[in-house]
Amino acid sequence: MTKRIAIISEHASPLGSFGGTDSGGQNVYVGQTAKQLAALGYSVDVFTRRDAPDLPEAVLWHNGVRIIHVPAGPAAPVPKEQLLPHMKAFTRFMVAFIRREQIRREQQDGGYHLVHANFWMSAQVASQIKQYTGIPFVVTFHALGKVRRRHQGEADGFPDDRFAIEEQVVQQADGLIAECPQDRDDLIQLYGADARKIHIVPCGVDLSEFWPIPKRQARATLGLPAAERVVLQLGRMVPRKGVDTVLEAIALLNRQRLSTRLVVVGGESAVPDPQVTPEIGRLQAIAADLGIGDRVSFVGQRGREVLKYFYSAADVFVTTPWYEPFGITPLEAMACGTPVIGSNVGGIKFTVRDGETGYLVAPKNAREVCDRIAFLYQNPSVLNLFGRQAQRHVARRFTWAKVASALAGIYESVLSTGLSATAETTINDLAQIEARFDASILAMRQARRLVSADILAVSRQISDCFNRGGKVLVCGNGGSAAESQHFAAELVGRFCSHHRTGLPVMALTADVALLTAWANDVGYSDIFARQVYTFAQPDDLLLVISTSGRSPNLVQAVAAAKACNVRTVGLLGGSGGDLLPLVDQAICVPSPDPQRIQEVQLLALHLICEWVEADLERSDPPALPRSQEEATPLHPRKVASSAASLPASQSS
Missing domain, CATH: 3.40.50.2000 (Glycogen Phosphorylase B;)
Structure with missing residues (x-):
């Protein structure tokens, strides 16, 4: 099912000209996020005020994106500082429009799954729509009234009502999108926002629109x-x-x-x-x-x-x-x-x-x-x-594709939370499971667009490492520790190919005696670095797995690998954390949800195994019969003494 998103941007239309008093970054933000969300499979309607008499009610702007011109106030330019009195008309139109869509599409949710408000007046409209229809909303403020007043003083032309409206919206919104860490801090310190509802998603740039010209x-x-x-x-x-x-x-x-x-x-x-x-x-x-x-x-x-x-x-x-x-x-x-x-x-x-x-x-x-x-x-x-x-x-x-992927992750999180909260009266347990499937499928689709090239690059580096006679050291914490041993087992054992020798992969998470002793005697932050210094050789490669990229013991492991002249690869998630700028090559899953990150990371590890085995088959001579295989190994390699002890089955 295609999910429908209503974006509200009362004064900043994607059709506006850049550089005017009321035309700037918000126009670009709204237009670019709408286009990129449509590319991810959403159906998007952008609601903006009708500021010229010749504008039609609806314009198909891009594939999957409509611009809806709302009759609120005169069909002429009005400074945004003077738009608040027209927001009641804006709300009335949107509620009526949603109900028309409901009848036309014969849906029970008003036609839209979620509203994304941009600016404080749009957020007020979204809040009222939620009261009438129950549709959840998230808001990107783009600017906060209390911050503006602090800097502009009497030159600030917005009414004082703005402060109370923003405070109310902050409490009622299902998600708050901060564009930078300072924005997040201001929401918490000036508005008492619940930090759990805040997600930092920056703006972006379209690399097909901006590139260096001589x-x-x-x-x-x-x-x-x-x-x-x-x-x-x-x-x-x-x-x-x-x-x-x-x-x-x-x-x-x-x-x-x-x-x-x-x-x-x-x-x-x-x-x-x-x-x-x-x-x-x-x-x-x-x-x-x-x-x-x-x-x-x-x-x-x-x-x-x-x-x-x-x-x-x-x-x-x-x-x-x-x-x-x-x-x-x-x-x-x-x-x-x-x-x-x-x-x-x-x-x-x-x-x-x-x-x-x-x-x-x-x-x-x-x-x-x-x-x-x-x-x-x-x-x-x-x-x-x-x-x-x-x-x-x-x-x-900072690309718009990454921005839209992050926003989509927030949308799905809000929608799945809303489904869970009202499950007893509106949906059954099967629908909840389907919603999680939808979130996982979306994460996979986003990853396919954004990290496929990185997966191929990492696969080639690992294959090159084996061809040089090197081994792969792999480590992570918690679920990532399990994935480290899983990855080692697939390559030391076999993944798809039934006629190859084992490949030297050492999971640094497997030696429980060493891990507990060194963590107890020295410190947990050094458990992987110690093993890297002990086992790593210049032809080797270190793979670190983390959903957050912030684990100190992985940061130290990468530093140790650098000191040993060993290449480093990170299988990361979200923003990539501290590890992203440190590793030589990264696969960074574009999702804020650790569960979705782990699901994509597991697929990435399987794709790497599959590609490495296929690469071996492309370069290997024909397999010998079993009786000769023991006497004449096809690929003599270094053996990793602490590699995972058991091969993983295809069902692992």
């Missing part, structure tokens, strides 16, 4: 001089984004005879017009006062299809907001291979690695921004290194 080509496309120093600032034109800090930094650079041009992208119109975008007028006045009016290019609003040229044309991307719930533009810049200098706040300090992909600076500190830009220009090798590292960093951790 700098000379990008500048020629935009009409920028090829040899000039160019710094980019791109985003919404509002005071809290701190563009004035960047202007002051550029002025300082030019006074140091580091002549630099600042390109500013954003605004309400394609031509930078202070009448249409007052913030541009304020910034132009500041640039003139600083004497750098001729060194600053305001280019106005630009379509997303050309933003990669701006990111690629720049030497450095600078973003210095006072606060930032997440911030998508640093990810887009890094995806294009451009280092980022950003404020050490909110999501930026989560995505930018200080001293690796750019630098973090204090907000409103132009001198620090200037010094960091100057250093990079004076050290071009560091500038180039940061750019390469930035691109790899984003591709590894």
Whole structure:
């Protein structure tokens, strides 16, 4: 059964233009998550306010994604600070729409399985829909009212009602999605949120939309001089984004005879017009006062299809907001291979690695921004290194496919919890089991899309290890310890092939006497590292298995393997934890649920066994009769003395 998701984003439509006062990261977030969720098999409707008279009620935007334009308030642009009075009409329309869908589809759940609200007013609507229909909801706030008021004071145009609404929503939501660790802390400390309901899921970037373009080509496309120093600032034109800090930094650079041009992208119109975008007028006045009016290019609003040229044309991307719930533009810049200098706040300090992909600076500190830009220009090798590292960093951790997979895991967790809580009155035990099957199948589908290439890479590394005459050391804790011995048993014994010699795999979890003695006498964190130092040889490979990636004894085992010049592979889950950046190759299961992670990890181990055996068959000579096999081994190899003692049967 295809599950239907209703996404609410009252002011930020996926069809909106990027860079306006009320158009920015949320528009991108909603559109990208909707498309990626549809790719995972969900049916998605995005409900957003109708802000133009010619917009139809429903638009098929992408395969599996509709945009539903809600008549709430005038069919014209309205600042989001003034939208709260129109939310009752928004709710009425959605409830009626859901009931129409219920009749049309002849379903008892109102047509939608879950609502994902974006922003506090959308969350209020979702909360009321839950009261009317019982449909559970999760919320991504994107910005919290109490944080905004702390930084903007009287300039904050939202009503005080926002605080009470957010507090109520935090208690009523079935799941809270924080975009970074600071967002999570604010929800707990300022709103009393239940930490068990909070899931950290960052924003992402579309690598098919943003990639490095040769700098000379990008500048020629935009009409920028090829040899000039160019710094980019791109985003919404509002005071809290701190563009004035960047202007002051550029002025300082030019006074140091580091002549630099600042390109500013954003605004309400394609031509930078202070009448249409007052913030541009304020910034132009500041640039003139600083004497750098001729060194600053305001280019106005630009379509997303050309933003990669701006990111690629720049030497450095600078973003210095006072606060930032997440911030998508640093990810887009890094995806294009451009280092980022950003404020050490909110999501930026989560995505930018200080001293690796750019630098973090204090907000409103132009001198620090200037010094960091100057250093990079004076050290071009560091500038180039940061750019390469930035691109790899984003591709590894911050893609929309990974974001959607994490969201889908949260949806399934919320839905399975809701089913369990109401099972006595709404479903039978069989339906509960089917829901778990659905969650497991979804996890498998996500893993197939995201980690198949990693499984193949690991299989090849293990096969190469055996071909070099090396052995595989494998370890983990708890259920992962059992999987370590399972994996060793399959390869020391046999998996599918009935006519091969044993392969040298040593489970470091198998020697109970050693484990208990060393843990008692020295410490549990050293039990695997001790064995790695004892048994590992340079041609060997260490495989660590963990659902969280945070086990200290596995971290120490990897460190020991590095010291022994042994390659390391991690079979991990979730974010990958501490182990992800340490291992040479990783298979990271994209799920927040340990049970789902273990299920996919078991499949991954079986696929590795199957591929390794097939690789042996491709390179082996024909099998000899049993009588000759003992006298002439097909593949003499090193024997691992502590390998799992018994082969696993096919039913294990």
